[in-house]
Amino acid sequence: MKYFEPKSVSEALSLLKRYGEGAKVVAGGTDVLVDMKFKEEPLCLVNIKRLPGMSYIREDNGCLRIGALTSIREIETSPVVRQKLPLLWEAAHQFASLQIRNTATIGGNVCRASPSGETLAPLLVLGAIAHARFPKGEKKLPLGDFFLAPGKTLLGSKGLLHEIEVPVPSKRSRGAYLKHAVRGAMDIAIVGVAVLVTPDAGGQKAKDVRIGLGAVAPTPIRARRAEKALRGKVVGRALMEGAARIAASESSPISDQRSSAEYRRWIVEALTRRGLA
Ligand SMILES: Cc1cc2nc3c(=O)[nH]c(=O)nc-3n(C[C@H](O)[C@H](O)[C@H](O)COP(=O)(O)OP(=O)(O)OC[C@H]3O[C@@H](n4cnc5c(N)ncnc54)[C@H](O)[C@@H]3O)c2cc1C
Known part of the structure; x- marks a missing residue:
């Protein structure tokens, strides 16, 4: 196996271009090294961890820009993330x-694109955009389109994620990220639910509702029908319960060693109801 530590993004991109499917980007390595131990070794490792200028959290014109190499701990301990993006903060706080x-x-x-990835459902409901670099140039990819299947994204084998742009929601918005796992943060989520509700100016009706579900489909998903059932309405208990049932019906979980599909659907309903309350 070949090993490279490129000094610049362009050097990293040319390595990805040269080795194609045989190359594996490694950042923190907490997924890659486990895969190398239990699955297979790539032809070449491209270690980007020391690339300069890719670890930052910046406020910029109504959004936060987060460098791809920013650690989960830096996000958890960032006062600006906690204040402006509490949903993302909650995910970082409950992360391993x-x-x-x-x-x-x-x-x-x-980039791991695991359906249970902690930050994915929160980033989806926040409307985050991935800034990616390819050998042929840069692209902005909304996260809503980014995930193709477990472990597969629009980056393919030649793209490098550089930054995540996260719009700061309205000050009136309220939300929660709820993770269900047997050993809390120490376990990967059996189900993760992110809810973001923005009331109208009068504060009575839900102007916008976004519900993101993790670990219950091949990719993180939005529960669009449940969102629609609440949008523009005065959200009382009966509506919340109905929307939570719809969200559960929109999920398509699998049964695995961590949970049955039926239990996951039940948890989606319970967490969605709790997130909306
Ligand atoms: C003990 C343990 C507990 C865990 N608990 C959790 C948990 O609670 N919640 C959770 O969500 N995850 C958990 N994980 C999984 C893992 O820690 C996360 O997915 C983590 O965020 C991966 O980040 P990394 O920097 O280590 O990625 P790496 O392992 O370096 O890479 C992960 C994937 O992303 C690609 N990649 C990385 N950076 C880029 C980039 N900038 N551009 C293009 N491709 C890139 C790599 O090629 C690889 O496919 C756990 C892992 C372990 C070992």
Whole structure:
């Protein structure tokens, strides 16, 4: 296996172009090294961890720009993330152990495209945009289109995630990220639900509702029919319960060693109801 530590993004991109499917980008390595141990070794590793200028959290004109190499711990301890993007903060706070949070990057979490990736459902409902670099140039890819299947994204084998742009929601918005796991943060989510509700100016009706579901489909998804059932309405208990049932019906979970599909659907309903309340 070949190993490279490129000094610049363009050097990293030319390595990805040269080795194609045989190349593997490694950032924090908390997924890649586990895969190398239990699955297969790539032809070549492209370690981007020391690339300059890719670890930052910046406020910019109504959004936060987060460099792909920013660690989960940096997100968890960032006062601006906690204040402006509490949904993302909650996901970072419930993410694995301190050791993993120190090492794992947000870019790695997004590019891994695991349906249970902690930051994915929150980033989806926040309307985040991935800024990616390819050998032929730069692209802005809304996260709503970014995930294709478990482990597959629009980056393909030649793209590098550089930044995640996250619009800051209205000050009136309220939301929550709720993770269900047997051992809390130490476990990967059995189900993760992110809810973001923005009331209208009068504060009575829900102007916008976004519900993101993790670990219950091949990619993180929005529960669009449940959102529609609430949008423009005065959201009382009966509507919340109805929307939570719809969200569960929109999920398509699998049964695996961590949970049955039926249990996951039940948890989607419970967490969606709780997130809306
Ligand atoms: C003990 C343990 C507990 C865990 N608990 C959780 C948990 O609670 N929640 C959770 O969501 N995850 C968890 N994980 C999974 C993992 O920590 C996360 O997915 C993490 O965010 C991956 O980040 P990384 O920087 O380590 O990525 P890496 O392992 O370096 O890379 C992950 C994937 O992304 C690609 N990649 C990384 N950066 C880029 C980039 N900038 N551009 C293009 N491709 C890139 C890599 O090629 C690889 O396919 C856990 C892992 C372990 C080992």
